[in-house]
Each structure stands twice: as structure tokens, then as C-alpha cells.
Amino acid sequence: MEANMILLHFTDGLIPVVVQDAKTREVLMVAYANDEAVQLTHQTGFAHFYSRSRKKLWKKGEESGHVQKVREILVDCDEDCLLYLVDQKGAACHTGYRTCFYRTIDGIIVSEQVFDPSKVYANKGQ
Amino acid sequence: MEANMILLHFTDGLIPVVVQDAKTREVLMVAYANDEAVQLTHQTGFAHFYSRSRKKLWKKGEESGHVQKVREILVDCDEDCLLYLVDQKGAACHTGYRTCFYRTIDGIIVSEQVFDPSKVYANKGQ
Numbered sequence: 461m462e463a464n465m466i467l468l469h470f471t472d473g474l475i476p477v478v479v480q481d482a483k484t485r486e487v488l489m490v491a492y493a494n495d496e497a498v499q500l501t502h503q504t505g506f507a508h509f510y511s512r513s514r515k516k517l518w519k520k521g522e523e524s525g526h527v528q529k530v531r532e533i534l535v536d537c538d539e540d541c542l543l544y545l546v547d548q549k550g551a552a553c554h555t556g557y558r559t560c561f562y563r564t565i566d567g568i569i570v571s572e573q574v575f576d577p578s579k580v581y582a583n584k585g586q
Numbered sequence: 587m588e589a590n591m592i593l594l595h596f597t598d599g600l601i602p603v604v605v606q607d608a609k610t611r612e613v614l615m616v617a618y619a620n621d622e623a624v625q626l627t628h629q630t631g632f633a634h635f636y637s638r639s640r641k642k643l644w645k646k647g648e649e650s651g652h653v654q655k656v657r658e659i660l661v662d663c664d665e666d667c668l669l670y671l672v673d674q675k676g677a678a679c680h681t682g683y684r685t686c687f688y689r690t691i692d693g694i695i696v697s698e699q700v701f702d703p704s705k706v707y708a709n710k711g712q
Contacts, residue, residue, distance in 0.1 A: 464692045478604050478613055485611030487604055490667045502691060534687040534696070537679050541616045543687045553663050561660040561669045565628060566590045570660070 465502070469540040470495065474510060479520075479552065482531045482545040488552035489560040491520075493542065498533075505530050507544050524580045526550035551575055591628070595666040596621065600636060605646075605678065608657040608671040614678035615686040617646075619668065624659075631656050633670050650706045652676035677701055 468475055474492040481488055493501070497508040497517055507520040507528035521527030528546035535542060551574045553560040562571035594601055600618040607614055619627070623634040623643055633646040633654035647653030654672035661668060677700045679686040688697035 466689065466691055466693050476602055476616060478616060480613055487606055487613065487669055490602060490604060490662060498691075532696075533691040535689050535691050536616060536686040537681050537683070537688070538686075541686075542691070543613055555663050557663070560662040560664075560667075562663070563592065563661050565592055565624075565659040565661050565668070567592050570658075 466535050466539055468495075468498065468535065468542075469538065471540070474512070475540060475542055477507075477509065477542045477544055479507065479528060479544045479546055479548075481548055483547070486559055487561055488528075488546070488548055488558070498542065501530055501544065502533060507546060520552075521549065524550065524554070526552065526580075528552070554581065556580075592661050592665055594621075594624065594661065594668075595664065597666070600638070601666060601668055603633075603635065603668045603670055605633065605654060605670045605672055605674075607674055609673070612685055613687055614654075614672070614674055614684070624668070627656055627670065628659060633672060646678075647675065650676065650680070652678065652706075654678070676706075680707065682706075 473494050477493050478490050479488045491509040494510040497510050500508040507530050511518050527549050530544050530546050532545040551558045556573040556575045556577045557571045558574050559571050563569050599620050603619050604616050605614045617635040620636040623636050626634040633656050637644050653675050656670050656672050658671040677684045682699040682701045682703045683697045684700050685697050
């Protein structure tokens, strides 16, 4: 824990993180971070998370190159959720869409695919 | 479940919801919804959630009047997170700030307080 950081409330060791494009203000994704991922994000300026399925820390873009340079980390009123404001390289979503939120709840696609995932990922991953 | 709605994945009956101002694109809050809250939001056009602490469904603004008119509901790639794009009446945060994300992780306030919570809430609530 760094000196002036707000004390965060983790649930089962994790805190949800909303990632927003700092320039376009588009919400790109939601993922989870453990304390180590938050510290690494704060220290390195690149978004880190904890994968619940793979049970490991990951740096966004470590495989795809689609890293997120973090401009600011905001905390919500209850200190149990974070917001990373980022410069997104490439696209945020492993499906090739710029944002993970590319569909309405009725299944209508409202975003654009900016890369072909089969050419970016050797294995499924983010 | 309505006819064309995407099948959502709930964890312990809940799904996280990011709420974003449809005009300013500001991320206002993150809360949780159960299936009933999602259906009510979809049907009524006003944001509904499920309070984990109070263990009940709630309509945002039911006490404060600070309702959220929902313009669009988006789903993420994994179908385990929602994004409500809303017109926010008043302010989203029960502390009186327009957004719940009014501080950086280092404790610096970066948003403005737009109402006095003691004058809006008889009891603590949202």
C-alpha cells in the first residue's frame, strides 16, 4: 500500500474495475483486480487485472499488444470499485471489437470490429 | 425473459451494472442487478438494481428523486456485465457528488458536489 492511497474494500480478494477510454469516454470493459494488480497499475501506469478463470495476474495486452496506458485511477464512494481512465492501443475486446459492450441487450451490434482475433491471439485470451 | 434478449450470466443471482451518462459520457456508478431488476429496467425505462446490503430490489432515485432514465442497455462479450446509458436527474451519488467516482485513488477530489445529502435523504440510502 502506498502512502496516500485510499483503503480499498476487496471481496474475496478482488475489486471490480471499469475501464473507460480517456479521450472518447467510451466504456471499454469491466474486469477484476486483486491488490497486487492495483499496485502494479498504479506503479507502472499500465492496466493490470486478475483473471478469475485463469487464476492469475495479467497485464492487459500482454499477448495481443493492446495495452492500456492508465491516465487516472478513480475510486467510488464505497471504495469497492475502481475506474481506470486509459489510452487504449488497438481494441479492448478479445472478440476484435473496440469495446466489450458492442451489443444491446436485444442483441443488436452497435460497435465496430477493428481487428480479426484469429490473427492476434495464438490462444484464446486477453 | 423477453423474446430477443441476450441470455445473461448471473453470479449468485446478480450481475454488475455500470451506469454512464448518455450525454456527458461520465461513468456515474456501479451497482448490481438481479434478473427482476434487469427486466424492470428494460420494461419501464428507469434504472433498477438489487441492493446487496438491504437485500431488496430498488429503483434508483426512489427516495431522492434522482432517477435514471435509461436510453440503452448494453451487454459485454461474456454476457456477465451490463452498461446502462442514462439521463441522470440530479446526481448519481448519495454523497451529493454527480458521480460516485469523485476521487482519485490518492484521495484527490476531482468532481463537484451538486446537492447536500442531509437535505435529500431522510435515511441513508440511494
